[in-house]
Amino acid sequence: MMMRLMSWTALIFGCLYFLLPLIGMAEFSLKMRRGVYSLDAYAVVLADPAFQATFGYSVLMALMTIIFGVLLVVPTAYWVRLKLPGARPYIEFITLLPLVIPAIVIVFGYIRMYNTSSWLPLTGSVTGTNILLMMGYATLALPYMYRSVDTGLRTIDVGTLTEAAQSLGAGWFTILAKIILPNVLVAVLSGAFLTFAIVIGEFTMAALLDRPAFGPYMQLLGANRAYEPPALAVIAFAITWACMGLIQLVTRFSKHERARA
Amino acid sequence: MAYLDLTHLVKTFGTNRVVKDFSLGIDKGEFVSLLGPSGCGKTTVLRMVAGFEGPSSGNIVIDGQNVTSLRPNQRRIGMVFQAYALFPNLTVAQNVGFGLKVAGMGREETEARVTEMLRLIGLPEKGPSWPFQLSGGQQQRVALARALAPSPRVLLLDEPLSALDAKVRVSLRNEIRAIQRDLGITTIFVTHDQEEALSISDRVVVMNGGVAEQVGTPFQVYNQPSTRFVANFVGTLNTFEAEVEAPATGDLRLGGVPLSLGRPLSAAKGAKIGLALRPEAVHLGRAPGREVVLPATVREVHFMGSVIRIKADAAGTTVSLDTFNRPDTPPPAVGQASEISLSAQDIILLA
Numbered sequence: 001m002m003m004r005l006m007s008w009t010a011l012i013f014g015c016l017y018f019l020l021p022l023i024g025m026a027e028f029s030l031k032m033r034r035g036v037y038s039l040d041a042y043a044v045v046l047a048d049p050a051f052q053a054t055f056g057y058s059v060l061m062a063l064m065t066i067i068f069g070v071l072l073v074v075p076t077a078y079w080v081r082l083k084l085p086g087a088r089p090y091i092e093f094i095t096l097l098p099l100v101i102p103a104i105v106i107v108f109g110y111i112r113m114y115n116t117s118s119w120l121p122l123t124g125s126v127t128g129t130n131i132l133l134m135m136g137y138a139t140l141a142l143p144y145m146y147r148s149v150d151t152g153l154r155t156i157d158v159g160t161l162t163e164a165a166q167s168l169g170a171g172w173f174t175i176l177a178k179i180i181l182p183n184v185l186v187a188v189l190s191g192a193f194l195t196f197a198i199v200i201g202e203f204t205m206a207a208l209l210d211r212p213a214f215g216p217y218m219q220l221l222g223a224n225r226a227y228e229p230p231a232l233a234v235i236a237f238a239i240t241w242a243c244m245g246l247i248q249l250v251t252r253f254s255k256h257e258r259a260r261a
Numbered sequence: 262m263a264y265l266d267l268t269h270l271v272k273t274f275g276t277n278r279v280v281k282d283f284s285l286g287i288d289k290g291e292f293v294s295l296l297g298p299s300g301c302g303k304t305t306v307l308r309m310v311a312g313f314e315g316p317s318s319g320n321i322v323i324d325g326q327n328v329t330s331l332r333p334n335q336r337r338i339g340m341v342f343q344a345y346a347l348f349p350n351l352t353v354a355q356n357v358g359f360g361l362k363v364a365g366m367g368r369e370e371t372e373a374r375v376t377e378m379l380r381l382i383g384l385p386e387k388g389p390s391w392p393f394q395l396s397g398g399q400q401q402r403v404a405l406a407r408a409l410a411p412s413p414r415v416l417l418l419d420e421p422l423s424a425l426d427a428k429v430r431v432s433l434r435n436e437i438r439a440i441q442r443d444l445g446i447t448t449i450f451v452t453h454d455q456e457e458a459l460s461i462s463d464r465v466v467v468m469n470g471g472v473a474e475q476v477g478t479p480f481q482v483y484n485q486p487s488t489r490f491v492a493n494f495v496g497t498l499n500t501f502e503a504e505v506e507a508p509a510t511g512d513l514r515l516g517g518v519p520l521s522l523g524r525p526l527s528a529a530k531g532a533k534i535g536l537a538l539r540p541e542a543v544h545l546g547r548a549p550g551r552e553v554v555l556p557a558t559v560r561e562v563h564f565m566g567s568v569i570r571i572k573a574d575a576a577g578t579t580v581s582l583d584t585f586n587r588p589d590t591p592p593p594a595v596g597q598a599s600e601i602s603l604s605a606q607d608i609i610l611l612a
Binding site: 169 | 336360404
């Protein structure tokens with residue numbers, strides 16, 4: 001009885017710890033009009049053309065980063081598992097590097113290497129800078145993307161499935177697209193979700209490469225306004241939760257995944 | 262020239278020679294088993310035929326085409342794995358149709374072929390099911406259908422029954438054999454289970470240490486083993502030591518009892534030679550036509566239903582012998598003094 005009471009207390013304390021700041025923030029975001037609760041702050045934020053532009057840009061960048069990340073990470077993790085199991089610790093070490101190297105160091109490195117007077121002047125054009133930013137985002141997301149894909153690959157017998165597909169006449173592309181990727185789709189999605197969250201909130205790279213992303217916009221708004229930033233934060237939370245719901249939905253729909261869980 | 266020709270195959274992993282000069286010709290429609298203990302190189306030979314391993318030297322020719330340097334997906338072979346290896350993200354029908362789709366076959370044609378294959382393996386309604394909804398035996402049958410659907414030139418079976426329970430193992434092996442006969446597909450079957458190999462094959466290749474010790478029909482391999490290893494590995498064997506009395510006529514002395522093999526021996530007079538006998542060639546008590554009689558003591562009796570396996574001490578060694586159950590004769594008691602009889606012509610001479 002005592003134990004039950006204590007665990008309930010702990011749970012309630014935990015919930016309050018996480019929920020109170022959120023509730024406070026949400027409550028504050030509704031107080032733009034004096035004396036009554038209103039959605040004025042949200043209306044202002046959503047109507048701001050800068051919000052729409054930066055958010056749209058960041059969503060697009062996130063999608064590009066996810067596609068690029070999947071194309072980079074899935075074949076790599078697959079190949080390492082299949083042919084170079086000895087290299088796994090090194091690959092894991094490399095994929096963890098972005099966690100310890102600050103984004104600002106990476107972006108300065110980029111600017112030094114790919115500036116207009118370099119051998120590959122990516123910063124010289126808007127498209128080039130966008131590509132560079134996407135590469136940077138992919139680097140930041142690499143630890144999460146690689147880990148989740150690698151964990152997904154662990155749940156299937158990569159070697160035998162590959163050989164089975166090969167004996168049926170399939171080449172590498174078919175094997176990756178039809179067998180490996182669908183089987184690690186949920187893992188790829190959770191990696192993709194993390195990538196999305198990272199890209200939407202990222203400030204340093206976008207600011208230093210001078211791209212109109214959502215991160216610098218949030219920073220600008222936070223520095224100049226009172227009620228809009230919390231509204232923006234609530235919107236960001238809503239998007240996050242929607243993403244998580246989407247992952248659940250996809251998991252629910254892929255029938256073969258249900259059996260494994 | 263055989264349909265599938267393996268000539269002087271050698272495979273080395275580092276300094277370890279797993280397969281040493283392995284040659285074998287397999288005729289079209291033949292069912293050949295590679296039998297041997299783990300590490301004997303049988304799976305490596307199969308994987309070289311499939312193309313998953315490249316031979317260090319030697320050639321693999323299928324139907325006159327040298328496939329040694331071809332990649333696995335260019336060889337047109339079908340393979341069934343021990344772990345089934347069905348694609349978990351595809352339904353049964355999609356699994357079976359995978360090879361056809363890869364080959365670029367049209368939708369209607371594919372569907373017809375998938376239906377045909379599912380009927381062949383006796384699972385016509387399982388097309389829309391997911392692999393995880395099937396039992397092990399059903400999954401392996403689907404794997405067989407998947408391998409056979411694109412009409413491969415050679416079917417390779419890598420211990421396909423090892424993961425199944427005993428009853429399914431027997432029924433599925435009969436089914437595999439029936440389907441193989443039906444389609445007339447050239448098949449290599451890898452197993453470490455001698456009963457499986459003997460019961461299912463046209464020919465058995467007994468492998469040990471990377472070489473083929475003996476190649477022959479199951480009857481030959483069992484009854485005329487060419488080496489001591491084959492004799493020991495295939496079936497149960499009683500071994501005796503006998504003293505040579507007269508090499509020219511094959512007269513021996515076994516546990517004090519004279520017997521004649523009726524064929525000349527290469528061993529000198531007075532030398533010890535190894536003899537072997539299958540348990541079913543030894544009879545408890547005297548019987549007509551079994552002229553060699555040895556005194557024996559019953560040590561163990563295992564009643565297994567239709568067969569009774571008895572272990573008895575005779576001629577200074579423990580002898581296993583099998584008798585059929587007869588409702589009117591209870592098995593002998595342990596410790597009972599008795600006699601065993603055998604026929605000299607059943608004796609296998611060990612090299």
